[in-house]
Amino acid sequence: MSESVQNKYVPQIKIPATYMRGGTSKGVFFKLNDLPEAAQQPGVARDQLLLRVIGSPDPYEKQIDGMGGATSSTSKTVILSKSESAEHDVDYLFGQVSIDKPYVDWSGNCGNLSAAVGPFAIANGLVDASRIPENGVVEVRIWQVNIQKTIVSQVPVVNGQVQETGGFELDGVTFPAAEIPVAFKDPADGEGAIFPTGNLIDELDVPGVGVLKATLINAGIPTIFINADDIGYVGTELQDVINGDGKALAMFEAIRAHGALRMGLISDISEAANRQHTPKVAFVGPPVDYLSSSGKSVNASDIDLVVRALSMGKLHHAMMGTAAVAIAAAAAIEGTLVNLAAGGGGQRNAVTFGHPSGSLRVGAEASLNEGRWHIDQAVMSRSARVLMEGVVRIPGDSF
Structure with missing residues (x-):
């Protein structure tokens, strides 16, 4: 050469x-x-x-x-x-x-x-x-x-x-x-309200999907929570069920884009493609028995609810830490879809949820000040x- x-x-x-x-x-x-x-x-x-x-x-x-x-x-x-x-x-x-x-x-x-x-x-x-x-x-x-x-x-x-x-x-x-215990102080993203629309539950009209109940929360990371049974799932699905289904992925992206618009994160649906990391979309359901991706049994008696979340267009293999903060925050506030999936009955300072790889316990401290919810901190242990x-x-x- x-x-x-x-x-x-x-x-x-x-x-x-x-x-x-x-x-x-x-x-x-x-x-x-x-x-x-x-x-x-x-x-x-x-x-x-x-x-x-x-x-x-x-x-x-x-x-x-x-x-x-x-x-x-x-x-x-x-x-x-x-x-x-x-x-x-x-x-x-x-x-x-x-x-x-x-x-x-x-x-x-x-x-x-x-x-x-x-x-x-x-x-x-x-x-x-x-x-x-x-x-x-x-x-x-x-x-x-x-x-x-x-x-x-x-x-x-x-x-x-x-x-x-x-x-x-x-x-x-x-x-x-x-x-390593990690505490997220006042975890609402930026200076925005925890509930950008002011509602604990919104109706989200998604073309091709229909009108869905959704909790749009801004804690840890902006997250759109929907009920699993409203979209034909249980909440115990593993990665292959979702990630191998192009129609399902397109549905979740449509939900994510319209949720982002409702949350004020974008001004036009087309902008969602260039904001892949946020918001997240997750679906929740009441506790049920299932086998995790490793074959480990997750018992309904050991968890408060099941949650599945998508990240960058695919179902996550476990749970994003920021989405876990959003789960803890939503569970702590009576009347959200996450709180209701966990059985409702008032505020919770901790919740254990099932995800594809097993389960995770997270805690959050919520307070209502002058009609506006505030999350003081959310805590979880990682390594x-x-x-x-x-x-x-x-x-x-x-x-």
Whole structure:
């Protein structure tokens, strides 16, 4: 090969990165100042860099040439920096990378990866050393940049290092690890009302589907809840039933788009295609016995309701952490579809719901002030682990 041909192509560059699992998701974590200068600010360069790291857009939907795992749960990126606020340790920015489109969605948070932010921050010098005991628990105060909210993570430390191994089991994750309680403070997205329409239940008219009862809530992440039996389901369906049915996926996308419009998240239905990460759409039902995706029995007597949720156009294999916050918030308020599916009967400060991989318990504190609902915080336990750390490589002309 001639020298002129050899010099035609720009070589790969190295970017320090850590590949982490947080809850039931995985993502590539970066420190802001480790990114190339052009990508240290929001914009096209940053988006193109992250797309190339993950391996998108991929018309084959496999992300073979990148770090993504070809699902919404594994097509994620996180950028962290020492917080500019005295009340927080770390600023956390989340980017959901589309698999088949050249698009990074910055419109919401990832609740699962929130559990990995604290451990990463401690291990990478983003938390003041004076706050890290030799043995004990570090309260990491996280500023979630996407939704401008506070998350507080309780990270165990042993011998001055983050404890990653442990006996905490999380359905949807194969192996146990150390438990990390995560509290989402005032989790309504942005400055909007928890119920954007002012109603606990709305009627959503979706062409081709009909009029559906829906709870449109803005807590953790904007979420559209509908009753499973209104769309011909039970609420115990696993991924193959939904994800292998193109007609069903189109129906859910139509519901999501019209719900987004009603919630004021978009001004025209056509805009939904470029806002894939939010809102989520979920369907709920009363507790019933079923077998999880791993073959584990989930007993109706052990749960309050069943919930299935879609993320980036596909049924999630477990439950998004932010959607779990929305479930907890809706369950805490009497009269929502989630509360009614759990049996109604007043406010709840905790709920256990069944999802495709098993079950999860989440708590929320709700209060009614001057006729407006407010969620003080939602709490759940997750786990996190470093899978690999070092550098990722991408062609130098990718961004």
